[in-house]
Amino acid sequence: MKKTRYIFVTGGVASSLGKGVSIASIGALLEARGFKVTIQKLDPYINVDPGTMSPFQHGEVYVTEDGAETDLDLGYYERYTGAQLSRANSVTTGQIYFSVIERERRGDYLGRTVQVIPHITNEIKNRILLLTKNKNNIDFVLVEIGGTVGDIESVPFLEAIRQFRLDCGVENTLFIHLTLVPTITVAGEVKTKPTQHSVKELLKQGIQPDILVCRASKKLDEDLKKKISLFCNIPSHRVISAPDIEDTIYEIPLIYHEESLDNEIIKYFNMQEISPVFENMKNPLLEKWERIVDVFKKPEKSVKIAVVGKYMSLNDAYRSLFEALSHGGFPSKIKVELVKVNSEELNAQNIKEIFKEIDGVLIPGGFGERGIEGKLEAVKYARENKLPFFGICLGLHCAVIEFARNVLNYKDANTTEIDPDTKYPVISLMEEQSDITDKGGTMRLGAFPCQFKKGSLLEQIYGKSSVNERHRHRYEFTNKFRNDFIKHGLVLSGLSPDGNLVETIELDKKLHPFFVAVQYHPEFKSKPLDPHPMFIEFIEKSLIK
Ligand code: GLN
Numbered sequence: 001m002k003k004t005r006y007i008f009v010t011g012g013v014a015s016s017l018g019k020g021v022s023i024a025s026i027g028a029l030l031e032a033r034g035f036k037v038t039i040q041k042l043d044p045y046i047n048v049d050p051g052t053m054s055p056f057q058h059g060e061v062y063v064t065e066d067g068a069e070t071d072l073d074l075g076y077y078e079r080y081t082g083a084q085l086s087r088a089n090s091v092t093t094g095q096i097y098f099s100v101i102e103r104e105r106r107g108d109y110l111g112r113t114v115q116v117i118p119h120i121t122n123e124i125k126n127r128i129l130l131l132t133k134n135k136n137n138i139d140f141v142l143v144e145i146g147g148t149v150g151d152i153e154s155v156p157f158l159e160a161i162r163q164f165r166l167d168c169g170v171e172n173t174l175f176i177h178l179t180l181v182p183t184i185t186v187a188g189e190v191k192t193k194p195t196q197h198s199v200k201e202l203l204k205q206g207i208q209p210d211i212l213v214c215r216a217s218k219k220l221d222e223d224l225k226k227k228i229s230l231f232c233n234i235p236s237h238r239v240i241s242a243p244d245i246e247d248t249i250y251e252i253p254l255i256y257h258e259e260s261l262d263n264e265i266i267k268y269f270n271m272q273e274i275s276p277v278f279e280n281m282k283n284p285l286l287e288k289w290e291r292i293v294d295v296f297k298k299p300e301k302s303v304k305i306a307v308v309g310k311y312m313s314l315n316d317a318y319r320s321l322f323e324a325l326s327h328g329g330f331p332s333k334i335k336v337e338l339v340k341v342n343s344e345e346l347n348a349q350n351i352k353e354i355f356k357e358i359d360g361v362l363i364p365g366g367f368g369e370r371g372i373e374g375k376l377e378a379v380k381y382a383r384e385n386k387l388p389f390f391g392i393c394l395g396l397h398c399a400v401i402e403f404a405r406n407v408l409n410y411k412d413a414n415t416t417e418i419d420p421d422t423k424y425p426v427i428s429l430m431e432e433q434s435d436i437t438d439k440g441g442t443m444r445l446g447a448f449p450c451q452f453k454k455g456s457l458l459e460q461i462y463g464k465s466s467v468n469e470r471h472r473h474r475y476e477f478t479n480k481f482r483n484d485f486i487k488h489g490l491v492l493s494g495l496s497p498d499g500n501l502v503e504t505i506e507l508d509k510k511l512h513p514f515f516v517a518v519q520y521h522p523e524f525k526s527k528p529l530d531p532h533p534m535f536i537e538f539i540e541k542s543l544i545k
Pocket of ligand 1: 364368392394
């Protein structure tokens with residue numbers, strides 16, 4: 001049985017330092033050394049999952065293969081590593097209390113007072129251990145503690161990981177603290193005090209970090225590292241600098257490697273014999289990351305893709321999608337320029353001007369009525385002007401509604417999500433959804449199979465006749481309209497294996513070079529080292545539009 005080591009990453013000074021990308025990059029580096037990793041997020045909020053939160057509150061909801069609605073950091077973990085994540089990888093305070101209270105009601109704690117220590121902290125520790133239950137091939141479990149040290153909500157999690165070290169041993173647990181080392185611009189001075197305070201805050205919880213990763217605008221010089229080392233009680237070679245990156249977050253594994261973070265981790269756990277420590281290790285996996293960074297630094301071509309949605313001011317609302325679009329350009333070294341179009345501001349009058357230089361149009365998933373008419377204009381423009389079009393989830397709904405209104409002449413065709421009384425409900429609530437009243441975790445969620453029509457564009461793109469892709473929706477193509485669409489040239493190219501659900505649609509290749517929409521979210525499965533075929537095809541078709 002393999003010995004599993006645990007790496008805990010906490011954040012200090014400020015939020016939004018990129019803890020998720022950092023831990024994912026550490027995962028990538030450990031994989032590059034031949035280890036198997038998994039990554040878990042412990043989120044301090046009380047919602048059971050982020051599924052019911054607005055993108056303004058929380059950014060994108062990332063869906064795992066087994067249908068958990070999770071934090072967008074899990075997207076980074078899957079993109080940067082080969083770890084296949086599940087429900088168990090995403091834990092919230094809500095879930096922890098839910099199980100403890102359920103157990104209390106059942107009578108499992110009869111006679112006792114239920115308390116944060118030990119009942120809540122035990123539940124947290126169990127969730128961490130659960131990740132490797134029945135799996136003996138994991139070398140490293142990486143755990144991200146959400147929030148910032150000093151938050152009231154994080155305290156039980158910090159206490160739990162403090163105890164975890166006691167249970168598992170110092171030699172098997174490593175604490176990494178990610179902090180900010182700001183520069184006061186007027187004085188031009190780099191300040192270490194916030195980091196010192198943040199480490200003190202952690203010490204109050206009984207945790208002495210073993211490695212510090214310091215976010216700063218520039219690389220920290222040796223003197224600064226020595227100062228931080230002295231005040232924070234950490235050897236200076238374990239003070240890692242994480243400067244702002246210029247081109248792409250895919251550079252972070254390489255920067256951490258340059259700073260010897262992977263070597264420090266290996267040395268901490270005394271694993272040099274299994275994975276030798278080299279100063280300038282050339283590693284085939286790291287070379288792949290280098291090639292990706294090259295696409296951003298020295299692109300050979302570029303395309304402009306309009307993404308038409310209603311949360312465009314908020315990058316994190318479409319995090320996986322934006323990443324997947326950039327992956328689509330990697331094989332042919334194409335830089336993908338995103339033109340974020342707010343659908344509420346798009347109309348028949350201004351679309352020509354706004355889309356003047358656009359090479360391809362994408363409509364992402366979404367909910368509710370706001371901005372729908374702008375999205376329908378975008379579909380119409382792409383369909384009529386033969387611009388490559390890619391619709392995802394609500395984007396498929398829009399493509400179907402537009403086709404119904406403008407090709408089939410079903411004037412007020414709509415989805416019942418927006419107009420329950422429409423004469424032509426071409427998209428409607430799925431049958432299995434009709435009795436559901438609870439909002440949390442009740443959509444059609446997770447991976448489901450889809451079978452492609454022989455000779456379809458989708459079959460050609462994937463190079464196979466069936467795929468498993470992840471879903472998150474309640475509404476679907478309405479089957480009684482199938483023939484009306486088919487007669488007018490819309491190909492229902494992908495169906496669920498029982499034939500009941502329309503999963504993908506496309507326009508015949510003779511009518512349009514690339515007009516494709518899918519009910520599922522392919523963006524969740526695209527990785528920089530393994531870009532999704534649909535995004536590759538979309539970007540390459542946009543290049544030659
Ligand atoms: N609002 C639509 C539905 O629930 C689409 C969801 C989505 O785009 N993820 O079916």
